[in-house]
Amino acid sequence: MEKRYKGFSTKALHAGWDHDPTTGAFGLPIYLTAGYKFDSVEDAMSLFELKKEGFTYSRIGNPTVNAFESVISELEGGVAAVATSSGQAAFNQLLVLLCKKGDHVVVGRKVYGGTLTLLLNTMSRFGVEVSVVDTDDPNEVEEAVRASTRCIITESVGNPGLNVAPFEELAAIARDKDVLLVVDNTFMSPALCQPIKWGANVVVHSATKYLSGFGNIIGGVVIDGGNVDWRASNKWPEFTEPDAAYHGVVFAEHFGNQALAAKLRACTMRDLGGCMSPFEAYLLWMSMGTLSLRMKRHSENALAVAQFLQTRKEVAWVSYPGLEDHPHHARAKKYFQGGFGGMVAFCLKGGIEAGKKFLNHLSLFSIVANLGDARSMAIHPASTTHSQLSREELQKAGIEEGLVRLSIGLEDVEDILEDLDNALNSI
Ligand SMILES: Cc1ncc(COP(=O)(O)O)c(C=O)c1O
Known part of the structure; x- marks a missing residue:
């Protein structure tokens, strides 16, 4: 049976x-x-x-x-x-x-x-x-x-x-x-x-x-x-x-x-x-077999990262569906169970130059054009995946120059936050 x-x-x-x-x-x-x-x-x-x-x-x-x-x-x-x-x-x-x-x-x-x-x-x-x-x-x-x-x-x-x-x-x-x-x-x-x-x-x-x-x-x-x-x-x-x-x-x-x-x-x-x-x-x-355990940990780490980034003066805005000020937070609470996912987006006030510096000073995070890995990864679209676009084209594609996308991994959250802190301090 x-x-x-x-x-x-x-x-x-x-x-x-x-x-x-x-x-x-x-x-x-x-x-x-x-x-x-x-x-x-x-x-x-x-x-x-x-x-x-x-x-x-x-x-x-x-x-x-x-x-x-x-x-x-x-x-x-x-x-x-x-x-x-x-x-x-x-x-x-x-x-x-x-x-x-x-x-x-x-x-x-x-x-x-x-x-x-x-x-x-x-x-x-x-x-x-x-x-x-x-x-x-x-x-x-x-x-x-x-x-x-x-x-x-x-x-x-x-x-x-x-x-x-x-x-x-x-x-x-x-x-x-x-x-x-x-x-x-x-x-x-x-x-x-x-x-x-x-x-x-x-x-x-x-x-x-x-x-x-x-x-x-x-x-x-x-x-x-x-x-x-x-x-x-x-x-x-x-x-x-x-x-x-x-x-x-x-x-x-x-x-x-x-x-x-x-x-x-x-x-x-x-x-x-x-x-x-x-x-x-x-x-x-x-x-x-480990999906639910991994997604729970991705989500816990990502929420901590989103809350940390919100406290930083170098950051213009943070987007994470688990944050109460996210425009779709209520919807996310209804549709998602056990966490809000491992992806965090934020925008650096300093634009392209700040984005480049930030990425170059990360050490735990890797610069990789992928997401959903057990290891933390970061991408700055304006200087990498979308670097061939002009300022106007970036605007049209809805990509701000200081936008950074983080795929938060399963590492210990203290190490993740320390790495982000160091990279932000470099700007
Ligand atoms: C949301 C989403 N859908 C589909 C794809 C395409 O998947 P694949 O790269 O496995 O062909 C990607 C790739 O990044 C993605 O992010």
Whole structure:
């Protein structure tokens, strides 16, 4: 009998894998195999025709990858998940699944730059239309939705302002207009926030970040909330009508509430590739066991850092959803449990020069263009990732010259604060 557990940490440790029934191996094996030996031609046929569950080829599914998919789906409160080679691949596959030429997507202005460039530079070349709006403002979102809109994309917490999405209002618009609400939950992880609980239909992650937690892999995942009634309208024929690209299967019938994940795997992954490797899935499955402990410590350290920065004269402003003066603090308290995440943004009064000095005088923090690592990291966009932009362009992108983004790690908080104190004193 399949065991079901209530507690987040218990699920994180027990979902997805128990032991190998053949050898008794308790640790999750890394199934480094491309193919799977079929018992007979008939056996192969029933697998390919989706009459029987099992593995055919590791681009479509692999037992080690499946262990990670099962645990992350359970932790997010979804019904199924499909792991991908990166966060970008997760969005790319999802958009290819949902959109065709002439379809429309509404996306938040403050989402990760890579999500915007994927939509505006690449998907637009294939005829997908895009409206970039402020998803903090539900009215703006509602006005942007058209008959051809397929999804609204936002992030649970955006970058660099650390704005918190108004999940319930966006979900109400999505339900009303028969479009999907897609939430990138990378910054929070399911340990702190479960967007499906608040009405999201699909959750996407860059697993590269907190899910991994150690900055040692690139990966992504799409989680199906299982809460769309595909047959309620005639807007989703790809799920409700026979699919000529897959033996005439009607995905909503055959897979019920797992139709989105099933089609993503059977058709989009089959056609685009971009699957997760078993080794990465193995590391991710192990990291899930410590996710809630890590997110709690990231959050405690980040709150202490945010409060410390607020006391410093060199600092113009600090943004952290856990601070009472953050404009979305009330929303964050409602939607997040157990902490407000590990990301802190702040602005140095001294602009570019102060930012450079600050970064160069950090010693515990590393200058790295990543986040969600166990080790603390800092980035000063104006002198690094965005240094090619002019002052006007920086302003247009909403990046102040003194803006610093910190990814607070799991070190002892006294060491973190001492490092920040030294670097601020250098300015
Ligand atoms: C919020 C967010 N979503 C998606 C991505 C893309 O993920 P990946 O780098 O794993 O492709 C990133 C990367 O930084 C991100 O920060």
